[in-house]
Amino acid sequence: MGDDSDDSRNEDDLSELLRRMLGGQGGIDPAEIERLTGMPVDPSMLAMISQQLRGAFAGGGDGISWDLAKRQALQIAESGALSVTDGQRVDLDEALALATLWLGEATTISDLAHSARVLTRAQWVEASLPVWQELAEPVAESIADALTATLEEQAPEEMRAMMQGAGRLMRTVGGSLFATQLGQVVGRLSTEVISGGDVGIPVMPAGEAAILPQNFADFGRDLDIGEDQLALAVAVRELAHARLFRHAKWLRLHVISQVTEFARGIRVDTEALEDLAGRFDPQRPEELRQALESGALLPAHSEAQRQALGRLETLLATVEGWVDVVTEDATARLPKAGAIAETVRRRRAAGGPAEQALGSLVGLELRPRRLREAAAMWRAVTNAVGIEARDSLWDYPDFMPTAEDIDDPDALITRLQARARGEQVSADELDDAIARILAGEEPAPDDGEGEGTSPSDDATGEEEPPRPA
Template sequence: MTSSSGSDEENLRKFLEEVFGGQLPPGALEGMDLTELAKGAGLPSDPAMLQAAAAQMQSLFASGGDEPVNWKLAQDLARQVASGSVTMVPGHALPPTGGSQIGTDGDPSVTPEAQHALDEAATIARLWLQQVVDVDVPAAPLQAWTRGTWVNRTIPRWQKVVEPVAEYMAGAIGDALGKQMEQMQSMPGMEGLGAMGMGDPRAMMRMMGGTMFGMQFGHAIGSLAREQLGTTDLSLPLWDSSAPVLIPANLDDLLADSDLDPSAARIFFAAREIAHVTLFRSAPWLPEHLFTAIEGYARGIELDLSSLEEKMRDVDVSDPIAMSALNPEDMFTFTRSERQERALTELTTTLALIESWVDHVVTHALEGKLPRLDAMRELVRRRRATGGQAEQMLANLVGIELRPRSISEAYDWWQSVLDTEGAAGREKVWAHPDLLPSPEVLSGQPQAPKADAAEQPAEAAADFDADFDEELRRLLDGELPEAPKEDGDGDGDDDGDGDGDEPGPAPAA
């Protein structure tokens, strides 16, 4: 139905009053060409459609808040993405992943069988690791988590990483919007925009930025929950505990596309998670050092404002609904100063040292014991080199690519330390950040290939296969030396219901 011009203006007047909850300043609409405003905002003339649009805008304003990221929205959305459910945030469609859904459908609960298999794998991995490292391997039982549990437990760490970036980006968008708003207010019939409370673009972004970033980060974190195998895949400690963690559903997805022996793979990935936890526990300064470096880098990041302003020219700033649908991934181009490049190099070098140390000790602990160790290491290298959809999305949003550099050089460096100073000397490097080698030191290492487990001839894999099952049977039957005693009942289930979901008392180390 087509309304008259007078009816259009009356409908729009009611719409604006409803959006602003009857709090429009006196005379805010006086002198405004409401018909022109309706056209500029792309608003419908039908009263029912206007009412629905007003409800969407009210929801948007109400959910934004004053924080740079609406973490309640982010966590709720992350849980829904992690479970694979289709969701709609009021007024918004779920952002696209850029590809097919990651992993299998749903968020399967942890079965007693899966927990038992991981318990056995962790016991073996812990025993073999303790034989090659010169620090105590924490005896906390390995916990098996669902994807939703991973989201709930890691959200506090993500807050420290992304909030500084979100706050800066909201201000940059507000500045770009301000230039457009000034131009709009100079147009005939638009002089009243400032009186409506839309004259301060930064205030507008404070209202809507929390929602926009909450959606984007929630989607990225939920997608990561479908990719990560534990809490240390990125060489960052995403959970403040000495207990190692694996997500059985994600591990099953990974192994479904390979011909690896599941029992051997569980031991291998349990060993990697336990090695990470061992390092972060033995070097308590390291987690805070990493997150402080990330936060410092994020606070100094800069946007290409000329590129942002160019992209914002196509955005209708008078339509909050259209603005809330902005996708930061498509809008932001980051620039790095020389200082930022140095900071990023130092950060990624530290990550490379962590990743290569874990690879080094796990390789030495498992070589000669697991079949196809080289294939499992290569699988990790490929995942690390390419990253997943969620990692790429996060890098686009915050401008930080958590991709370690010079890992092969760092691995060679750790081998040289082991050759000259033994395991005790290797582990002493982690006593203080000043003892870590610089990027220049690592880049100066000889690049000649070393003979390690990753370069075993293919025909040797058959020999490992023949002995693996028998050795595993002997270990589980108690015919080999006992693993270190664990505190607790060893089932990794805090609340006793077998699913590993609920938090409980921290296990003793």
């Protein structure tokens, strides 16, 4: 009987303690928690837990509070950040103005409605965080749900009655842990990116371009390339990326939906989570943070995920390949254009520390593996049919090149040439045409009308205008 009364008294005392913590009341003695739980408590850890619990209840609902991610990201972005000088702003504005003129010669896709912005790191965080949240939310939900279920299962028998009804709170706190890690990664990413489109996905609002002068200065510090040339190359690449997403209004949603489709397939490795929960030490929260950021809780990709990842990589490679080709043509006047392009390629292939951390946290690598092949396809298309026909492939989703087109650009070129002549090509005719191209044979005359034309004339479409179908 005495044991029952002691248990009841302990539960009442713990309930009172929780009310005081959630109410923000002071005077909470760590020794009191040690007496009730039988576990040693670090005072700084207690303060952090109290803050998270109060934030969870204050937010209402059972969703994840992304305000915590935003605060973490801004804190990192603003720490040690140099101010943007008027000289830097003027130099970049001049580079963006000249880049706009050069792009007019390299693409038929129209200019932006608004001028590109020069952003601080904190402003980049504010502008891009909604997209990071959208991409990471499926993973955060999965981790929060799994953490809640695992902790409930791992709880001692005598505490399970107290855990009933606390699922919403625990789920929110678990999600907040993930949000904190995401905020730290995005904050560190803000110290690496040099422009709005630098990470390959459209993190800026549609049709907006931006350059971060603080990071641009770091990018060119160890390169034997003039800052004016670097500024022009970066400006051209950023404007080309933003122009493409403004022109192809469907493309932004297409990319983000592909990413979220991949993320929704992520499931937490419950065995790894149970192992972590079984040996978790409240005085060493670093282990949980490292597990989240290292990706240890995310299992190997499933077959469905590998297929989704393949589609996403093809899409990102198609976008970045077009940007590469347009940038190469627009910056041909620069004496060190080739060296700059190679620097960008190497930087993109390696990725920065923050980008690698993001890949571990969300399970997604943003750098497409087939970028060189996609760029080669766009170069072949440009040489064969010109920039207008090339850029028309972004007019509708159905026109966009596929993975098969990256593998075999000749098939795409054949279709474009037939479309320019107003012809409808059957599958058999297309296969025959591809076979002739691969065999190195001359194209057959077009019913006697094209006997005097050369393959190059036919490829450019300059000898005669397209005939109506």
